[in-house]
Amino acid sequence: MRILLTAAFVAVSLISAAGAVADEPTVIKFSHVVAENTPKGLMAQRFQELVAEKTDAEIEVEVYPNSQLFGDDKVLEAMLLGDVQMAAPALSKFSRYTDVLALYDLPFLFEDLDAVDRFQQSEEGQAMLNAVADKGLIGLGYLHNGMKQLSASKPLRVPEDAEGLKFRIMSSDVLEAQFEVLNAAPLKKPFSEVFTLLQTKAIDGQENTWSNIYSKKFFEVQPYITESNHGLLDYMVVTSKEFWSRLTDEQRTEVKAALDxxxxxxxxxxxxxxxxDKEKIAESGRTEIIELTPEQRAQWVEAMRPVWRQFEDDIGAERIEAAYRSNDD
Structure with missing residues (x-):
């Protein structure tokens, strides 16, 4: 009798343990490289809250900002290995996997974020979310940071002013060409190192959005910022096919709704x-904000347009034309 009771107890214990494991939430580790108070940081926090609400805590999002887990150069590899489940790298970071997304790096392609929205929500823009599907990655949506500005150790008013200066760029052949056409020196460096590189004068300048320039205090070590609005800094929220396929249809629907x-x-x-953030930078008095005249901006546009032609074959001439047409509201 004692043996039968012991066996029954063990069986019940195993069933209980299995149930406890089954009840544990599915964890989504969301890795990103910027501060919590940026658009990406705040979006990630909101996503965390919404997933908990929509799934009754069945899925738990853990957010790791400020490159706590991985930088953007390593996070996609880590995702394919299962070490993280979601990330939102800058679109430039996908250059190792596809040429198509380099469209978003082309200088002066979009006039403003309204044009960007029109293109990204179009059939062509949505199709580009699948540009890395053959590499095991799924694009789930686009996130803005904003239009990029140029900061430097000297005033930049016309293209010739950039000649000979060293600029930090993200890993992107398009951004490299963008500065080379100005006879400047582009240097591919991690985002986490930019402040120190500027502070020690290892580089002369960088390009970034107002929110990144403010949150990372670049304006404190750059005496001049040119409001160029020359490029776009956007992100693509991405997950792995392997992880996405492990979720149920209902879970995928809930997570996607939360993300949208x-x-x-x-x-x-x-x-x-x-x-x-532009206003805060101006009020700080730490840097001079240079506003280009229409004539000066036209010179920058003319100087950088050859970059479009350089990458036309890789990106697709029709795709570039479709993006440019989005400027017509």
Whole structure:
């Protein structure tokens, strides 16, 4: 009798243990490289909250900002290995996997974020989310940071002013060509190192959005910022096919709904913060903000247009034309 009771107890214990394991939430590790108070950081926090609400805590999002887990150069490899489940790298970071997304790096392609939205929500723009599917990655949506500005150790008013200067860039052949056409020196360096590189004068300048320039305090070590609005800094929220396939249909629907809502929230913040953070930088008195005249801007546009032609074959001439047409509202 004692043996039968012991066996029954063991069986019940195993069933209980199995149930406990089954009840543990599915964890999504969301890795990103910027501060919590940026559009990306705030979007990630909102996504965390929404997933918990929509799935009754069945899925748990853990957010790791400020490159705590991985930099953007390593996070996609880590995702394919299963070490993280979601990330939102800058679109430039996908250059190792596809040429198509380099479209978003082309200088002066989009006039403003309204044009970007029109293109990204179009059939062509949505199709580009699948550009890395053959590499085991799934694009789930776009997130704005904003239009990029140029900062430097000297005033930049016309293209010739950039000649000979060293600029930090993300890993992107397009961005490299963008500065080479100006006879400047582009240097591919991690985002986490930019402040120190500027502070020690190892580089002369960089390009970034107002929110990144403010949150990372680049304006404190750059005496001049040119409001060029010359490029776009956007991200693509991505997951691995392997992880996505492990979720049930219902879970995928809930997570995607949470993400879409969080992205709308983050994109509005990007617009608001561009205005607010520019004002804070101006009020600090630490740097001079240079506003280009229409004639000066036209010189920059003319100087950088050859970059479009250089990458036309890789990106697709029709795709570039479709993006450019989005400027017509």
């Amino acid at each position: 809502e969080a992205l709308a929230y983050g994109n509005q913040i990007a617009r608001d913060k561009a205005i607010e």
